[in-house]
Amino acid sequence: MKTKFIFITGGVLSSLGKGLAAASIGALLQARGLKATIQKLDPYINVDPGTMNPFQHGEVYVTDDGAETDLDLGHYERYLGKALTQQNNYTSGSIYYSVIQKERRGDYLGGTVQVIPHITDAIKEAVVGLPTDEDVALIEIGGTVGDIEGQPFLEAIRQLKNDLGKENVLYIHLTLVPYIKAAGELKTKPTQHSVKELRSVGIQPDIIICRSEVELDEDLKRKIALFCDVDRDAVFTGVDVSSIYEVPLKFYEEGVDQKIAILLKLPAKNAELGPWERLVDRLKNPKGSVKIGIIGKYVDLTEAYKSLHEALIHGGVANDVKVELEYVNSEKVTPKNVEKKLKGLDGILVPGGFGSRGIEGKILAIRYARENKVPFFGICLGMQCACIEFARNVIGLEGANSEEFDPLTEHNVIYLMKEWYDFRTRKTETRCEESDKGGTMRLGSYPCKIKKDTVAHVAYQTVNIDERHRHRFEFNNRFIDQFVEQGMVFSGTAPDESLMEIVELPGHPWFLGCQFHPEFKSNPMNPHPLFRDFIKASKNEKAKKDK
Numbered sequence: 001m002k003t004k005f006i007f008i009t010g011g012v013l014s015s016l017g018k019g020l021a022a023a024s025i026g027a028l029l030q031a032r033g034l035k036a037t038i039q040k041l042d043p044y045i046n047v048d049p050g051t052m053n054p055f056q057h058g059e060v061y062v063t064d065d066g067a068e069t070d071l072d073l074g075h076y077e078r079y080l081g082k083a084l085t086q087q088n089n090y091t092s093g094s095i096y097y098s099v100i101q102k103e104r105r106g107d108y109l110g111g112t113v114q115v116i117p118h119i120t121d122a123i124k125e126a127v128v129g130l131p132t133d134e135d136v137a138l139i140e141i142g143g144t145v146g147d148i149e150g151q152p153f154l155e156a157i158r159q160l161k162n163d164l165g166k167e168n169v170l171y172i173h174l175t176l177v178p179y180i181k182a183a184g185e186l187k188t189k190p191t192q193h194s195v196k197e198l199r200s201v202g203i204q205p206d207i208i209i210c211r212s213e214v215e216l217d218e219d220l221k222r223k224i225a226l227f228c229d230v231d232r233d234a235v236f237t238g239v240d241v242s243s244i245y246e247v248p249l250k251f252y253e254e255g256v257d258q259k260i261a262i263l264l265k266l267p268a269k270n271a272e273l274g275p276w277e278r279l280v281d282r283l284k285n286p287k288g289s290v291k292i293g294i295i296g297k298y299v300d301l302t303e304a305y306k307s308l309h310e311a312l313i314h315g316g317v318a319n320d321v322k323v324e325l326e327y328v329n330s331e332k333v334t335p336k337n338v339e340k341k342l343k344g345l346d347g348i349l350v351p352g353g354f355g356s357r358g359i360e361g362k363i364l365a366i367r368y369a370r371e372n373k374v375p376f377f378g379i380c381l382g383m384q385c386a387c388i389e390f391a392r393n394v395i396g397l398e399g400a401n402s403e404e405f406d407p408l409t410e411h412n413v414i415y416l417m418k419e420w421y422d423f424r425t426r427k428t429e430t431r432c433e434e435s436d437k438g439g440t441m442r443l444g445s446y447p448c449k450i451k452k453d454t455v456a457h458v459a460y461q462t463v464n465i466d467e468r469h470r471h472r473f474e475f476n477n478r479f480i481d482q483f484v485e486q487g488m489v490f491s492g493t494a495p496d497e498s499l500m501e502i503v504e505l506p507g508h509p510w511f512l513g514c515q516f517h518p519e520f521k522s523n524p525m526n527p528h529p530l531f532r533d534f535i536k537a538s539k540n541e542k543a544k545k546d547k
């Protein structure tokens with residue numbers, strides 16, 4: 001079967017959950033036995049989100065091949081259950097960058113380089129350049145119809161209908177149908193305007209999905225169909241749900257995949273949604289709860305810790321408990337209040353991060369977890385802080401620190417590694433000069449060797465794993481002996497033992513730090529073993545306390 005392309009645009013306003021809608025449609029099509037992939041085209045000028053503030057843009061998601069991407073790729077991977085690559089996320093910045101590089105090389109032979117056709121051609125190449133062994137490719141256009149930056153993308157996907165053949169292309173538009181309380185009414189006007197805007201650039205949507213607090217009734221759907229010129233049975237409600245994992249089921253109930261299949265002439269087949277039904281059932285019927293504290297600097301901002309948040313929920317599903325998250329601002333944690341702030345927690349997690357803000361509070365929280373035997377999970381910066389805490393308070397290395405926060409410290413237990421052996425390229429890699437902030441990190445998937453009979457081994461049940469990285473600093477091997485003497489176990493290392501990837505403390509209910517980001521590989525159908533076991537330990541400790 002030739003690959004069919006589904007383009008998803010958004011209207012009215014951002015944050016309607018276009019990424020989740022795309023991911024859910026992908027999951028539904030997969031459940032019909034089709035091979036699906038998803039791509040995100042982001043209109044902003046940044047070459048990638050790697051240098052963007054998570055506060056503004058949400059987390060930076062990392063793929064196996066080391067691409068720093070939009071967080072929607074996290075949803076795509078979690079819903080499709082497969083690994084995506086650099087090719088699944090382009091930005092205006094990356095498109096323009098490639099065109100400008102070509103222009104500098106003289107590839108355009110002196111021609112005038114223009115948005116149409118040069119930029120639009122580069123966008124089209126990015127779309128059709130996706131692996132072609134897929135039955136369906138979903139292409140999500142970031143932003144909202146009408147954005148200035150989005151114009152070349154809309155023009156490119158408009159052209160693609162002719163390039164790829166009408167029978168192979170489908171346009172889905174996601175809009176908002178607000179409920180006006182005072183009038184007790186749902187309003188369709190914003191949707192009408194949004195579709196008008198889309199049609200003004202030459203795109204006629206085939207399907208409209210209306211985000212709404214309440215279900216749209218038959219009359220309203222008919223009205224939207226009439227005004228927007230789509231089939232009556234091509235207007236769907238994307239109603240608010242309590243868990244994001246319900247969306248594929250809701251879309252199925254509405255008949256979204258049926259309509260797509262008819263319009264794109266996909267094989268007639270019923271979607272097999274058993275695994276999704278079981279997942280939602282387990283999510284909605286937990287047999288208890290655990291309270292996990294996330295000690296970080298982005299407080300109450302779940303977007304900045306999106307994958308982490310999801311991975312914890314997956315860990316809860318695996319243990320049939322509801323995971324209640326409590327964000328603790330590490331800048332506010334002091335030696336005086338640490339106990340009061342952390343006392344009610346069943347597990348403590350210190351996530352990844354950059355910069356010195358809030359570091360001392362994280363170290364205090366880790367000391368509290370270590371001494372009070374509260375299950376502890378340190379991720380990337382969290383592992384580095386656990387090593388600093390151990391160096392200072394157990395080994396007695398005064399002023400121990402990471403070079404990131406104290407470049408002159410004598411006890412630089414975390415330091416900037418200048419060279420390392422890359423098992424993927426089989427070459428010694430040298431870190432580039434710090435002058436350029438983009439692309440100076442250890443990024444993407446690296447192999448790790450697990451030591452037998454450790455907490456890590458109990459979790460993974462294997463000795464060879466691969467996990468994704470995104471950091472500049474590493475554990476300084478000069479200190480290994482002192483750490484081991486005082487009881488720290490390096491349970492995961494690079495295959496040649498040159499890099500310390502996992503640390504843990506025996507004799508503690510569960511104390512583990514990892515240099516990589518396991519949250520990027522957790523999946524609702526297949527919760528990550530470290531998250532599963534961290535939640536399990538927190539559940540067990542809670543049960544002991546309750547007794």
Ligand code: GLN
Binds near residue numbers: 353354355379384
């Ligand atoms: N800031 C630390 C480093 O660069 C940790 C990064 C992270 O947690 N992702 O090594």
